[in-house]
Structure formats: C-alpha cells, structure tokens
Amino acid sequence: MIRLLLADDQALVRGALAALLDLERDLEVVAQVGRGDEVVSAALAAQADVALLDVEMPGLDGIAAAAALRAGAPSCRSLIVTTFGRPGYLRRALDVGASGFVVKDTPAEQLADAVRRVHSGLRVVDPDLAVASLTVGDSPLTEQETRVLTLAADGGTVAQVAGEAHLSEGTVRNYLSAAMGKTGGRTRAEAVRIARDNGWL
Amino acid sequence: MIRLLLADDQALVRGALAALLDLERDLEVVAQVGRGDEVVSAALAAQADVALLDVEMPGLDGIAAAAALRAGAPSCRSLIVTTFGRPGYLRRALDVGASGFVVKDTPAEQLADAVRRVHSGLRVVDPDLAVASLTVGDSPLTEQETRVLTLAADGGTVAQVAGEAHLSEGTVRNYLSAAMGKTGGRTRAEAVRIARDNGWL
DNA sequence: AGGTCGGCATGACATTCGTCATCTCGCCCC
C-alpha cells in the first residue's frame, strides 16, 4: 500500500485527484494540504511515501516544498504535478531532488503508474519537457536581475521597483536592460513574459 | 441518473473530476472533451444533461461554449468550473445563460451538489464572487480598447500593436491611454494586469 | 601592495510612452 500526500491549492482538484487515485488498489491518499509550507509536517504526521506537489501554491511553491521534503522527510519521495510545462521548472525540480515531473495535460490513466514508478525509486519525467529543458537551458539571469524582473513583473514603474528593491533607479534600469538583452525581449514586459514562459522567475 | 459532460483542457483534471463525480450514485460522466469547440457535438451525441465547462480552453473558451450550448443543445445546462474567480467571467457567464459558476477552490464535496442543483433548474453561484462582481461591475473598456490592450498584453511595442491592429501608432497610444485611465493603472503593463484580474480581457 | 572582478551608482543621450487638444470623416437623426 503506497501512502500518498496531495498538495494543491485548488481544493476541487485536490479532491478529484484523491478520488482518482483512491480507485487504485495499491494507492491510498493519507493527507491533503493546500499550502506548500504544510507539506513537510503533514508528510511526517501521515507517514507518506510519495507526495504529489503542485508548483503554484501559497506559502511555499512546490519545488521549494520538494526541497524541504528532501531535508525534513527523506523517506518521502516527491512527484511534481503542475499545470505549466515550463522547462525551468523541470530543471529546478530535478536539481532539488524531486523524483518525478508530470504536467496536468497527461492522461489520467498514467498518473497512478507515475506514482508507482516514483515509489519504486525510478524517475518519471515528461519526455517532451525533457528535450525542451535541454534546448532552453538554464536561466541566464543573475540573482539580482531575476529579483528586479520579478518586482517589475506586475507593471510597476521604475521608481517603485527601485524603492522595493532598495536600489538606485539607474541600477534598476541597468538590470532590466541586462535582463532584456539576455531574454531577447525588446521591452520590459516582453522580457517578463519570456522569463515566465521558461520558468526563470 | 444525471448525465454529465466534462470539458477541460487538462486531461489529468478531467479524469480526476470524472473519478470524483462517478463516485456519486446519481451521476454519470458520459462524455469528456478537451476543447471548447467540441462541446456542442459531444453534448448532443451523448445526450448530456449538464456540462461542466472550464473557462480556459483551446478552440472556444468555456463561456462561449456555454453560449453555443444554449443555442445548439438547449436541454443541456452548463456549469462553469474555473480556476480564476474573475468577476467579469461570472457576469459574462450568466449573461450567456450558464446555470452555475464554481471556482476550483471550493471543497470537492460541494461539486456534486452544485451539479444536482443545476440539473434541477436552480442557479449555483459562488457567493463571494457574486459580491465581487457587483462591486467591480462590468468592463468599462470599449471594444477597441479591449482589442488593443489584448494585443499589447504580451509586451510588444506600440509599433507592433499598431501593425497587428491596422491602426495608427498614435491611435494605439490613445486607446492605451484611455484603458489606463479606466483601469486606474499607471502603466500599460499594470492596466493589462488589472484588466486580466477582473476578467475584462 | 598591486591587480582584477563583481555589485552598485551616476550621468548623458536617443527612444519610446503617456497625455492632451485638435482635425477629419462617415453616420445617424431631426
């Protein structure tokens, strides 16, 4: 009997996944949480074998949660289940010790198999995404560029970003300029979009 | 026995919802599609009573699909099930004749009840969203403003948008300026964000 | 000590943007 933990911020999806997986004879959902920062404690309390983690979650994102699991509950393997097939997500997830990465586009029948493979120590990776991850490569952005770009992502002015980042206004422009150069975007907004699509944010 | 049609572009979510709803004695999933433009034909072929429609779908979005259902398969009621609780979505969905609107945050147990209520002719509306819809109101943007803002949404420059829209460069700026005024955003990107959050795009 | 390098700031410059008043043209209405 494989003991499962579900982490997804959408209660409906969580419950539906639980229903789907509980249909399998050898699977058992023993915990559900809606926030990333509750994953480790729930995994410990429920003695979960495998954690299904969404990437977009309040508190702690799924990748960070996988890292926390690795540290705090090493016997629990993690399988990232996410809406967005961003190459950077896959790379970061594997870097952090996740055992599997599945996008929500995959047929429902394959999920249980993915869980079993992960539980038996194998790695499960979406093949399309794997090649995308290779062609796109790692994020070319430095830490600061990422930070500034993230702050600028919701459309604030340079002055606002400079204030939030405790940087000079000119420096912010420099970082944004560098980020635009590296992403190939001609505009700040375009750079944000490209970085998002690649999972670099 | 209530016959259900599921429409969601994410196969995993679709399958999971099917598993969840099939647990109920009086519910039966008779069709599943991954695109909005397959909804009507599938509903007719399967003689569905209620259609669960996601908003974000390729081909035709869930709201347009609900409208198409109203016209092409009037005996099938539609229940919008969406990730994003955008007030504008709710309003448009109701305008178009949808019988219910549920966000994916709601507990899984309530979904079956929502389906039953919709089937019996009642309307199901998320109460929080209903008040939000009242306070936010309808989109203040004109058709052109919406179009230009949508084109500008992915970060292109004014010249690009002008080319795609077959408008003068100055006119584009005028529309963007108007859109920023109406949304309250100080920046083009911010206007995009606000319009998106309200479901005006 | 000297040298190099990365993070941050500064200043100057050409574009681009956001704003506004104004003009044209087609359309509807009386």
Place this chain on the structure above:
DNA sequence: GGGGCGAGATGACGAATGTCATGCCGACCT
C-alpha cells in the same frame, strides 16, 4: 441641409524608459 457623435488620425510636449560609458568600492587572489 445642418448639427451632433463616435472612431480614427495627427502633432506636440513632458515624462519615463532603454542604452551605454564611466566611476566607486569592497572582496578575492598572488
């Protein structure tokens, strides 16, 4: 025919943005 009206265009102007060269400073070699 005349008057309004809305969509689109134009032009001008100040502010914000994108780009680049340069200066400063602390860290880290050797």
